[in-house]
Every structure is written in C-alpha cells, then in structure tokens.
C-alpha cells in the first residue's frame with residue numbers, strides 16, 4: 001500500500017505528468033492554488049509548517065502521543081477564505097504509526113484552536129507501521145518552519161485546472177510534479193472525494209502536502225527530513241467550513 005516502492009533518495013521518479021484528469025478530487029477552497037514559500041518576505045502572512053504539536057485535543061488515541069503536526073493555517077490570511085472568528089487556525093494533522101492512514105480520519109477545529117477527534121481508525125496490527133514509523137529514526141516531529149503562500153501563476157493555475165478537468169495539457173517546468181499546495185487543483189496521484197462526517201456534503205480540498213518535511217525540494221532529501229521516506233506519498237486535507245471539520249487521507253502512487 002503505502003510503502004511499496006524503492007525509497008532511496010534520487011531513485012524514485014517523483015513526477016506525475018502521465019496521469020490525466022479525474023472526477024475524484026474536489027475543487028479547492030480557495031479555488032486559486034498556492035505553493036509554499038519557505039523564505040517569507042516582510043509583510044507577508046506567515047504560516048506554520050510542521051513544529052511540535054502542543055495542540056489541545058490533538059493526541060493520537062492509538063499511539064498515545066501527539067499527532068504529526070503537518071501545518072497550521074492562519075485564518076488571518078484572507079486568501080484562505082476562512083472565517084477568522086470561527087477558524088482562527090486550521091491545523092493539518094495526521095498519524096503514520098497506527099491505523100489512521102487506512103480509514104477515514106476526521107476532526108473538528110474549535111474556535112480556540114483546539115481539536116476534537118471525530119473519526120479515528122483503530123490500531124491495525126499487521127498493516128500499520130507501528131511505533132517505529134516509516135523509516136529508521138522516525139520521530140513524527142518535524143522542525144517548525146515559517147512559510148508563506150505563493151500564488152500559482154495564472155498560466156499554472158489554468159493548466160492545473162485543465163488537467164484536473166481531464167484535458168490534455170503539456171507540462172513544462174515541473175508544474176505537474178508533486179508540490180505542497182494549498183487550495184486549487186493540486187496534482188494528487190490517487191485522489192478521493194471526501195464527505196463531511198457531520199453534514200454529509202462534499203468537502204472542498206484545502207491542502208495537499210507531499211513527502212518533504214523540510215522544504216520544497218524532493219531531490220537528495222534524507223529520510224528524517226521527510227514525512228514517510230517515500231516521495232510518491234501525499235497527505236490530503238479537505239475542510240468543511242460549515243462544520244469546521246477536517247478530513248484527511250493519504251495518496252500514494
């Protein structure tokens with residue numbers, strides 16, 4: 001399933017250009033896509049990528065430890081279409097050491113920034129990776145980094161949207177390689193539609209986060225600077241604004 005490919009840095013082809021279109025990926029909210037800039041400029045709204053998870057309610061009940069803090073989106077960034085009153089922050093959380101990657105995982109974001117878990121798969125001995133995690137030395141905690149949202153170009157957005165719609169689009173310059181992306185129409189290798197466990201409505205895509213836990217560059221990365229040591233793996237987060245619910249799943253090639 002998740003870890004069935006060669007994972008030595010540089011061996012695996014991380015592109016995704018051959019896969020065209022799908023009906024299984026909700027459009028993003030925000031609809032415009034943003035990549036992450038790990039060197040924010042003065043005056044930009046800074047978002048937090050990774051970091052220690054000290055978020056109330058955000059512990060994995062299976063593993064007895066904090067969930068992986070993947071990213072925390074600040075509702076003050078107007079481009080995210082969040083209501084800063086209700087969604088001051090939306091945390092992107094996951095767990096790789098129990099059954100969570102294999103079933104629906106959903107949680108509610110509360111106004112105070114704490115988390116209430118709604119759907120959590122049980123332990124799955126024999127399938128799950130267990131406490132050792134996906135590679136030797138895995139900790140599940142990655143250094144916090146300051147990032148900002150970098151709007152995808154008009155041409156890039158057009159091409160990603162066209163690809164999502166199933167049109168044949170030429171990819172020049174790695175546009176269709178996996179990227180960390182907030183909103184829009186990110187390339188997801190095996191996308192799924194997600195429905196809100198509270199209101200049953202289709203949930204718009206909020207973010208797709210790929211394997212790199214230390215930046216954007218997938219080349220020559222040490223395992224410990226990755227989430228799972230497999231550059232074909234992504235974590236995908238959908239968000240129901242009405243119910244303040246995040247649903248997360250993983251995609252792999």
Ligand SMILES: [Zn+2]
Nearest residue numbers: 060063095098
């Ligand atoms: Zn867990």
Ligand SMILES: [Zn+2]
Nearest residue numbers: 196199240243
């Ligand atoms: Zn809902």
